[in-house]
Amino acid sequence: xxxxxxICFISFFFCFFFSLMNFFFMMYFIMxxxxxxxxxxxxxxxSMTIVMSILLDWMSLLFMMFVxxxxxxxxxxxxxxxxxxxxxxxxxxxxxxxxxxxxLLIISPNMISIFLGWDGLGLVSYCLVIFYQNIKSxxxxxxxxxxxxxxxxxxxxLISWMMNYGSWNYIFYLNFMNNDYIMKIISLLLIIAAMTxxxxxxxxxxxxxxMAAPTPVSALVHSxxxxxxxxxxxxxxxxxxENMFFLKLLLLLSGLTMMMAGISANYEFxxxxxxxxxxxxxxxxxxxxxxMGLSDLAFFHLLTHAMFKALLFMCAGMIIxxxxxxxxxxxxxxxxxxxxxxxLCLSISNLSLCGIPxxxxxxxxxxxxxxxxxxxxxxxxxILYYFSTGLTMFYTVRLLFYLMINDYNxxxxxxxxxxxxxxxxxxxxxxxxxxxxxxxxxxxIFDYPYMIYLPFNMxxxxxxxxxxxxxxxxxxxxxxxxxxxxxLLFFKLSNFLSLMWFMPNLSTYSLNYYxxxxxxxxxxxxxxxxxxxxxxxxxxxxxxxxxxxxxFFQINNFKIYLFSFILWMMIYYMMMMF
Numbered sequence: 001x002x003x004x005x006x007i008c009f010i011s012f013f014f015c016f017f018f019s020l021m022n023f024f025f026m027m028y029f030i031m032x033x034x035x036x037x038x039x040x041x042x043x044x045x046x047s048m049t050i051v052m053s054i055l056l057d058w059m060s061l062l063f064m065m066f067v068x069x070x071x072x073x074x075x076x077x078x079x080x081x082x083x084x085x086x087x088x089x090x091x092x093x094x095x096x097x098x099x100x101x102x103x104l105l106i107i108s109p110n111m112i113s114i115f116l117g118w119d120g121l122g123l124v125s126y127c128l129v130i131f132y133q134n135i136k137s138x139x140x141x142x143x144x145x146x147x148x149x150x151x152x153x154x155x156x157x158l159i160s161w162m163m164n165y166g167s168w169n170y171i172f173y174l175n176f177m178n179n180d181y182i183m184k185i186i187s188l189l190l191i192i193a194a195m196t197x198x199x200x201x202x203x204x205x206x207x208x209x210x211m212a213a214p215t216p217v218s219a220l221v222h223s224x225x226x227x228x229x230x231x232x233x234x235x236x237x238x239x240x241x242e243n244m245f246f247l248k249l250l251l252l253l254s255g256l257t258m259m260m261a262g263i264s265a266n267y268e269f270x271x272x273x274x275x276x277x278x279x280x281x282x283x284x285x286x287x288x289x290x291x292m293g294l295s296d297l298a299f300f301h302l303l304t305h306a307m308f309k310a311l312l313f314m315c316a317g318m319i320i321x322x323x324x325x326x327x328x329x330x331x332x333x334x335x336x337x338x339x340x341x342x343x344l345c346l347s348i349s350n351l352s353l354c355g356i357p358x359x360x361x362x363x364x365x366x367x368x369x370x371x372x373x374x375x376x377x378x379x380x381x382x383i384l385y386y387f388s389t390g391l392t393m394f395y396t397v398r399l400l401f402y403l404m405i406n407d408y409n410x411x412x413x414x415x416x417x418x419x420x421x422x423x424x425x426x427x428x429x430x431x432x433x434x435x436x437x438x439x440x441x442x443x444x445i446f447d448y449p450y451m452i453y454l455p456f457n458m459x460x461x462x463x464x465x466x467x468x469x470x471x472x473x474x475x476x477x478x479x480x481x482x483x484x485x486x487x488l489l490f491f492k493l494s495n496f497l498s499l500m501w502f503m504p505n506l507s508t509y510s511l512n513y514y515x516x517x518x519x520x521x522x523x524x525x526x527x528x529x530x531x532x533x534x535x536x537x538x539x540x541x542x543x544x545x546x547x548x549x550x551x552f553f554q555i556n557n558f559k560i561y562l563f564s565f566i567l568w569m570m571i572y573y574m575m576m577m578f
Contacts, residue, residue, distance in 0.1 A: 007092050008079040015072035015099065019065050026061035030444065037109070037171075048163060055109040055171070059299065062445075063106050063232065066303055067224045069433070070310045071099045073426040078216045080422035081317055091131065095220065098124045102225045106232065111168040114233070115155050118197070121226050122148040128221075129213045140212035143508065147206040151196030151230070158189040170237055187244045190237055194230030195250070198283045201257045205504040207280050211272040215317030218272060222279040223310035228302055231286045235302075238295040251291040255384035258284035262391025264500045266398065266476065271316050271327045274399055277500075278353060279309060281388060288385070289368050292375060300445055301364035307437050308352040308360055311430040315346035318423055319403070329399065333406040339419050343404055345427045350396045352434050354466060355389070363438030365389070369462050370452045386465050393469025398476050 028034070036056040043050045075095060082088050101124060105117030122145060130141035162168050164182050199207040207227065211218060221227060234241070241247055261280035268274045282305050290298040320327055322339060336343040348359065355365035372385050499505070 007089055008075055011092050011096055012072050012076045012079075015068045015075060019068035019072060022061045022065035022068065025056075026058050026065060029056070029058045029061060047166060050112060051110060051169075052113060053110040053169060054107050056107065059235075060106050062303070063224075063299075064103055066306050067099060067102055067106070070224050070306060070430070071095065071220060073310065073314075073429050074216045074220045077219075077314055077317070077423050077426040078214075080420045081216055081321070082214065091214070094124055094128055094131075095217070098128065098217075098220065098225060102229065105229055109169050109171050109236075111155070111159050111162060111170065115152075115159065118155055118193075118229060119152055121197075121229055122152060125210070125213075125221065125226050128217045129210050131214055131217070132212065137212040140206075140209040143209050144206045147199075147203050147507070148196055150203065151193040154189045154193035154196070158186060158193065161186050161189065170240070183240070184244065184246075187237075187241050188246050190233065190241070191246050191250055194234045194287075195253070196230070197233075198227055198230030198287060199257075199280055200250075200284065200287055201253050201260065201501075202503065202506065204257060204260070204280060204500060205507040208273045208276045208500070209504070211270070211276050215272070215313055215320065218276070219310045219313035219317070222276060222313060224306040227279060227283055228306070231283065231290065231298060231302055234287070234290050235295045235299050238290065238293070242293060247291040247293075251288050251381060254284045254287035254291060255381055255388075256284075257281075258288065258388035259384055259391070260501050260503075262388050262395065265395040266391065268395075269328050269330055271319065271329050271332075271399075271403075272313075274329070274395060275309070275312050275316055278312075278392065278395065281392060282309070282353075285365075285368065285385075285388070288381075289371070292372075292377075294368075294371060296445060297364065297368055297371065300441055301368060303441055304352075304360040304364045304438050307430055308349040308434040311345055311349040311427060311434055312353070314423065314427050314430065315342050315349065318342045318419070318427075319346075321420075329402040332403050334404065336404045341419055341424055342427070345431050346403070347400065348431060349434055350400055352438075354393045354396050354469075355462070356466075358439075360434050360436075360438035363442045366462055367442075367450060367452075370454065370459070371450070373454055373458050373461065374452055386461065389462065390465040390469040390472070393466045394473045394476070397470050397473025401474060 034057075036054075038054040038056075040052045041049050042052060075092060078088075078091065078095070082091055085091060098121065101117045101120030103117075104120065105114055108114045108117060125148070126141050126145040129144050130137045159168060161182060196203045210221065213221065258281050261277045261284065265274050265277035265281070268277060282301070286298045286301055286305075289301070318339060319332070319335060319342065322335065323332060326332075352359035352361040355362045357366075369385060369389060372382065
């Protein structure tokens, strides 16, 4: 166990130290307006060169700082959370590989090295999702891996098409913003790849399924690594994608993803899946604002969201420990009496997710909604944005009431113990960041403040929506705890809405049902049918019987010859007598 603790401490120190280094470098790069581009040529053929490139600017350094800070908290948290795990060393190594793949993706301007980080994320995420090695984990891991393989194939095709321009570095593509058909194909492949990694419709089903992974992994995946890779890629390529038709399609699909995730979270009773669906909703928000051309706002929300979402998952892990590994929120209630500091962290991260003024989420979310109000979008997109914001408040307040304010369930034996100080230290580090990140980044990222002039009713619309969402969440949380929500199940569309618009079924059964049924029919009619009886199986039985017969003769060779000789002699003498 001492060995396990030492690797946890070394990994934590390594990530935290490099996070601080990235912070100081980033401040220096912003003040001096520096960009460093390093390139090593590996091989050259047919005027194409394969190079290893590194791009260091304020954006990559800032994002690396957040990734390493969250991963250091997660590793320190795992020291206590995974204390009973025999393979803790393997777990920490997988987490470090995961972080390394993300760092490689962040600092690479070259599509070849981006693909190495991209595919590394997919591979290591599969290993982490199946870490607990049961049938649920295996199914979730396969769904995660195969969904992400679609994006990997798109990146491979993208690399092939980029050869038409003679370079795989995306910074050189800013000069090719003309609308020729090759650029349109490249942009389509890029958008589809980003949609698979960031789980937009129709690739949404893998994100809640990936909750089969250990909770520290969920905190890392859903905050700053796997799911944000697609958003980060589009942020880097944003100038190349300007005025593309596919961005309008992405805007619609990401808006629908926001709404679908928000509605499904109100039907869900699994604690980790509710938080996963909230991640899906926030990813839809990032992708939609990105498709409007506001990449700096998308990056701003990506960073603020990373902090409070990692904290939210860590609080969920502490609650699941206390509940003896029960994740159903209907069995919970009154947890603030037993784990007050964790409840404090949970409340602040939840309120930050809602966009309560002056917490981290407020600065990015309020700015995004005001920019949407000021843009010339149609009414559908406007409704999708505000309706999804109301749903965020809706499921967050419902979650808080179920966990803290409703009476605790006497049927469940709570594991009443003092809060783990190792977990609390890592949570408090992220709590501090969740409080200051919004204001800190808004002063640092933007050269000048956004001047947004709106009528009073439009300006106050965000508060209206939040208040309505609060009361709706309160009413739903007061329904019968041990049954489904009567208020929501009143509608005929309840099954459609609660099952993520049948997205998991469409992603699994609909894609493999035809092939499995064809295989079943072939097996039934050919492998087990008359043709098998008269061909393969029949021939096998005949040859088997012959072999048994000949084998019998070979084993009893002498006896049979003797018996045959005597029989022949008897027949001969009988014939001679007559």
